[in-house]
């Protein structure tokens with residue numbers, strides 16, 4: 283990757299390929315099985331789950347399904363977490379031995395594996411992450427792509443706007459404009475620090 287044009291081409295091509303990660307209505311025969319590889323899920327055998335999915339898909343000659351490792355979904359106590367997109371089905375506390383059933387029922391027959399659906403705080407079963415009360419009141423900003431992309435794949439990062447700010451700086455802004463943005467961010471940081479400091483010291 284040597285030019286901004288190359289980054290732009292990767293973004294466009296890869297984004298089309300990954301549209302099913304964010305568009306639950308996408309009309310496609312392809313599926314992505316997202317397996318959380320955050321610390322909690324990894325310690326509860328998510329690498330084994332990922333390997334099992336890949337092995338079973340290979341044995342059964344299923345070609346339109348990809349298995350992807352992702353970062354933490356933010357619900358570690360319910361891990362290992364597996365999400366199937368584009369439909370966004372959310373399976374919790376998955377064990378390596380559950381992979382066979384998920385492939386047979388969900389992937390091959392389009393049936394949800396009810397017993398693996400995540401339970402909400404009131405005991406009701408939820409089908410997707412967004413239905414959980416824990417998530418309903420949240421708006422992820424810095425971590426919005428965590429759990430959506432493979433953090434070890436730079437092309438997936440680029441597909442979801444990675445390096446876009448750099449591109450903007452190099453193509454659209456003058457050095458003076460960049461300095462102004464940096465200054466403005468420092469100003470707000472200083473302002474916020476001053477307020478926190480005064481609060482801590484009990485000064486009005």
Ligand code: FES
Pocket residue numbers: 318319320321322323324353354355356357358359361362363
């Ligand atoms: S480590 Fe998997 S949800 Fe946090």
